[in-house]
Amino acid sequence: MADITMEPKQSEAVDLVLEQPEEETFIKDIENSAGGEITTDNPDNSQRENNTSHNKNDNTVPEDNGVSNNETISHTFQRVQRTSSARTKNTLSCKSAKFSRMLLSHGGADTESQNELMKNILITQFDNYNLEYDSDDDTEDNVFSVTDSDRVEYPDEDDADYDTDLEMDIDKWLDDEKRHIGSDLTGEKRYIASCEVAGVVPASYFVRHIQENDVCMRFHGLGPQGVRAMCVPLKMNSKIEKLDLEGNDIEEDGCVCLSDMLRENIYITKLVLSNNRIGNDGVITLCDILKRNDAVTTLDISGNELSDASAVQISEMLQKNATIKHLLLSHNQFEEKAAECFNEALSVNEALESLDLSWNRFRTRGAVCIAEGVQENYGLRCLNLCMNGFGLDGACCMGKALKVNRTLQELDMCFNRIPDKGIEEIAIGLQTNDVLKSLKIGSNQFGGDSALFLLKSIDKNDSSALNYLELLNVEVTEEFMDLKKMLEAERQLKILHGGLVCDDTYNIPTSWRLDDAVESWMSKNPMSILKKYIMESGYRLIDFFKDFDKDGNMYITKDELTKGLETANINITGTQIQELVQQLDKDKNGKIDFAELIEGDKEYREMQRKILKQKIEEHK
Numbered sequence: 001m002a003d004i005t006m007e008p009k010q011s012e013a014v015d016l017v018l019e020q021p022e023e024e025t026f027i028k029d030i031e032n033s034a035g036g037e038i039t040t041d042n043p044d045n046s047q048r049e050n051n052t053s054h055n056k057n058d059n060t061v062p063e064d065n066g067v068s069n070n071e072t073i074s075h076t077f078q079r080v081q082r083t084s085s086a087r088t089k090n091t092l093s094c095k096s097a098k099f100s101r102m103l104l105s106h107g108g109a110d111t112e113s114q115n116e117l118m119k120n121i122l123i124t125q126f127d128n129y130n131l132e133y134d135s136d137d138d139t140e141d142n143v144f145s146v147t148d149s150d151r152v153e154y155p156d157e158d159d160a161d162y163d164t165d166l167e168m169d170i171d172k173w174l175d176d177e178k179r180h181i182g183s184d185l186t187g188e189k190r191y192i193a194s195c196e197v198a199g200v201v202p203a204s205y206f207v208r209h210i211q212e213n214d215v216c217m218r219f220h221g222l223g224p225q226g227v228r229a230m231c232v233p234l235k236m237n238s239k240i241e242k243l244d245l246e247g248n249d250i251e252e253d254g255c256v257c258l259s260d261m262l263r264e265n266i267y268i269t270k271l272v273l274s275n276n277r278i279g280n281d282g283v284i285t286l287c288d289i290l291k292r293n294d295a296v297t298t299l300d301i302s303g304n305e306l307s308d309a310s311a312v313q314i315s316e317m318l319q320k321n322a323t324i325k326h327l328l329l330s331h332n333q334f335e336e337k338a339a340e341c342f343n344e345a346l347s348v349n350e351a352l353e354s355l356d357l358s359w360n361r362f363r364t365r366g367a368v369c370i371a372e373g374v375q376e377n378y379g380l381r382c383l384n385l386c387m388n389g390f391g392l393d394g395a396c397c398m399g400k401a402l403k404v405n406r407t408l409q410e411l412d413m414c415f416n417r418i419p420d421k422g423i424e425e426i427a428i429g430l431q432t433n434d435v436l437k438s439l440k441i442g443s444n445q446f447g448g449d450s451a452l453f454l455l456k457s458i459d460k461n462d463s464s465a466l467n468y469l470e471l472l473n474v475e476v477t478e479e480f481m482d483l484k485k486m487l488e489a490e491r492q493l494k495i496l497h498g499g500l501v502c503d504d505t506y507n508i509p510t511s512w513r514l515d516d517a518v519e520s521w522m523s524k525n526p527m528s529i530l531k532k533y534i535m536e537s538g539y540r541l542i543d544f545f546k547d548f549d550k551d552g553n554m555y556i557t558k559d560e561l562t563k564g565l566e567t568a569n570i571n572i573t574g575t576q577i578q579e580l581v582q583q584l585d586k587d588k589n590g591k592i593d594f595a596e597l598i599e600g601d602k603e604y605r606e607m608q609r610k611i612l613k614q615k616i617e618e619h620k
Helices: 010-019 021-034 043-055 067-088 092-105 111-125 170-182 188-198 204-208 223-234 251-262 279-290 308-320 336-348 363-376 391-404 420-430 448-460 478-491 516-524 526-537 541-548 558-567 574-584 594-618
Strands: 002-006 131-134 142-146 214-216 242-244 270-272 298-300 326-328 354-356 382-384 410-412 438-440 468-471 494-497
Touching: 188 204, 188 223, 223 251, 251 279, 279 308, 308 336, 336 363, 363 391, 363 541, 391 420, 420 448, 448 468, 448 478, 478 494, 526 574, 526 594, 541 558, 541 594, 558 574, 574 594
Parallel strands: 214 242, 242 270, 270 298, 298 326, 326 354, 354 382, 382 410, 410 438, 438 468, 468 494
Antiparallel strands: 002 142, 131 142
C-alpha cells in the first residue's frame, strides 16, 4: 500500500495559489455553493460529518445536507477535476496543492477540522479508490494511503482542448520521423525532404524514375542545389546505373556533391556531366574520388571549360584507375601542356578503350605529344582528334603511330588542316596497318591526288582491315573513282568523298593569268615563300608564330626565324630572309611580334588582289 503524506503548510499554499489562479476561483465557487463547509453527495461522508460536528469550533463552516447544494458541489468538483486533468494529468502532488489552498482559505481551523475537510475532498475526487485514513495521532502529518491495485485511470476527455506544443514528446516525434525515413526503400521521401532543406522544387521525373536503370535528366535546370538534393537518395540507391545530367549548370559545387556521393554509391557505371560549367576545381575533386572508384566505366566531362590546370589530375586518375573504359573530354580548352599529361596517361593506361579529345587546342606540338602517346598505347580502340590543328607535323607523327599500334580500330582526324604531305605520311602508315577499321580524315587541306595516293596505299595492303573511309569535302579524280569501285566490290570498303573534280576548275582563262614577269616576281617574294610553307603545313599564322618563337617571349628574332626556316627545309636564301624581316618589322626593333606578322600578311594579300585586278582589266 503506497502512502501519501499531505503537509498543508501556508508557504507552499501561497506559491501554489500564484501558480494556478484558476483553481482558486473554483475553490471559492465551491465554498459559496456549499454555504461554507465543503461536502459531497456521498452518504458516508454525510454520516462522518454528523458524527464529528460536536467537536468543531466556531470557525467550522455550518453543515448543509441539501441535495441541491450537493449536486452543485459535485458539478463544481467535476469542473475542477477536468481542468486539473488537462493541466496536471491528475497527479497527487497537484491534488495536495489544491487541498492546501482550501485549508488556507479556512484559516484558523483546528487539526480535526482540517483532517475532516481533507477526507471529504479526497473522497470526492477519488470516489472509486479504497482510501484508508490514519487518525490515531493528532499531529499535522496525517497519512492517506491509496492501494496501487485500486488506481483507476480516468480518460482525459477534454485534453484535446488544452494541447500545446509544450506537451509534445519531441524524442518520440523524432523517432517517428526516423522510422518514417528509414522505411523509405525507394529514396523518394529522402529526396523530397532534402529538396525542402535545399529550398528547391523536387523534380518529378527523378521521383518517377528513381527505381529505373537509366535516368536521363538532360537540361532540367537542376543547378548546384538541385544536384545536392539528388545526391542524398543516390548514396543508398542500388538501381540507377546510368546517370545523365548534361546541361544542368551544376557548376563546381554540384560536382563536389556528386563526388561525395560516389564515395558510397557502387552501382553507377555511366556518368554524363557534359556542359555543366564544372571548371577545373570541380574536375580535380571528381578525379580524386575516381582514383579509388571501381564502378564507373564511362565518364563524360565534355564542354566544362577545362584547361591545362586540371589535366594533371585527369592524367593521374587514368594512371591509377583501371575500370574507366570510355572517357570524353571534347570541347574544352586543353593545350600543349595537357597533351604532355595525356601522353603519359596513354603510355601507362591499358584499360581505356575510347577517348574523345576533339575540339581542343593541341595544335602542332600538342598533336605530336598525343600521337606519340598513341604509338606507345596498347589498349585504345577508338580515338577522336577532330578539330585540333594537327597540321603537317601532327599528321606525320600519327602516320608513324599507325605503323606500330595494333589496337586502334577507329580514328577521326577531320578538320585538322592536314596538307597533302601529311596525308601521304598517314597513307604510308596504312600500308602496314592491319587493325584500323574506320578512318575519318575529310575536311582537310589536300586534293584529289593525295586522296588517290591514300587509296592506293590501302589497296597495296592485302591484310588491311579498313571498311570505312570518310573523305568529306575532298574532291577526287576519275582514277580515284575507278579504284573505289574495285575496292568496294572486293573488300566491302565504304568510301565517302566530296564529289568528282570538274576539269573546268583548272582551266583558268588565259586572259586572267599573270604574265611571266609578275609570276616570277611573286614566286621570289619572301612573303610568298612563307605563305606557301604555312599553307602546305596546314598552319595558321598563330601556329607558325608559336613554332618559331622558341623561348616563348612573343617575339621572333632574325636568328629564330632563320633557324626555323632551316629546320623546315624551306628553300630560301639569306638575302630573302633579311628582306622578309624588313617587311615584317614595322617598328624596326629587330624583332617581329604577332601583330606585325598579321599586318604583313594583310599587306601581301592586298597586293595580290591589286595585281590580279589590274591584269583582268588589261585583258577585258
